[in-house]
């Protein structure tokens with residue numbers, strides 16, 4: 249499929265972006281960022297890019313990425329960065345690489361603005377987003393935000409606390425350059441990590457409906473890691489694997505209570521591991537038919 253990525257600037261194009269938001273985050277008009285806000289942002293350093301495909305000999309906008317300039321604070325004072333606020337692709341055009349292409353174009357434009365950091369948030373239980381953000385784009389994360397947007401009203405988010413990973417995309421690093429290059433390495437699989445002796449700290453088992461149930465067992469391991477770092481000079485494990493559901497949207501639709509349990513258990517795990525100096529560096533899947541998804545966390549790396 250021919251995909252064109254273009255900057256969007258005109259009011260008509262902004263209205264199309266409003267419409268995509270309505271289709272992707274159905275059910276709540278108040279969650280839509282309106283055209284006038286998009287225009288104000290792009291006139292002052294914001295970036296809005298659309299993904300176009302041919303549809304009956306006409307170009308159709310089927311996805312977009314939107315962000316605006318912001319600040320972060322360092323011991324040497326405030327520094328500028330890009331805050332990527334929304335990325336969306338219409339459901340029927342997903343898994344074709346459009347999300348990746350939009351983020352790649354955003355990366356180019358932000359570098360052109362002279363910035364070195366892009367941040368955004370996503371639900372850590374959404375494994376498609378995790379695979380795109382962490383594995384394909386090379387973003388990293390050590391910040392867990394509890395219920396950051398409060399109670400959201402759209403169909404994707406309603407019923408659950410809006411906990412998010414805030415990821416850092418250090419756009420000039422070798423890690424990111426390499427993952428975006430045309431000769432990027434093939435993503436690693438679960439076996440690469442298991443063969444290297446890396447432990448899954450919360451292996452799940454399926455309930456009778458075939459959905460994975462979160463396990464609590466790992467609180468002992470997390471306590472152990474805390475003790476190691478607090479009271480001794482011994483090194484905690486260099487890497488750990490944390491399991492999350494492979495299809496959280498399906499699980500949530502089938503069993504909201506189970507989705508809430510996953511939210512609560514993984515919140516505890518990630519908060520404890522980030523506090524203990526772990527950083528999310530990869531996201532892998534098992535290749536078996538009983539597909540499982542895992543974050544890879546590495547000890548003691550800075551966000552770079």
Ligand SMILES: CC(C)(COP(=O)(O)OP(=O)(O)OC[C@H]1O[C@@H](n2cnc3c(N)ncnc32)[C@H](O)[C@@H]1OP(=O)(O)O)[C@@H](O)C(=O)NCCC(=O)NCCS
Nearest residue numbers: 334335336337342343344345346347348375376379380494
């Ligand atoms: C997140 C989103 C923008 C991704 O767009 P997309 O065009 O499907 O993304 P891509 O095709 O570039 O990448 C998705 C990757 O995830 C993989 N994937 C699909 N389902 C997956 C799953 N359940 N677990 C892990 N990976 C999965 C795809 O195979 C693809 O990888 P590949 O290119 O190596 O095959 C799209 O799913 C979306 O609009 N979601 C709803 C809105 C949203 O969550 N936005 C982001 C937060 S603001």
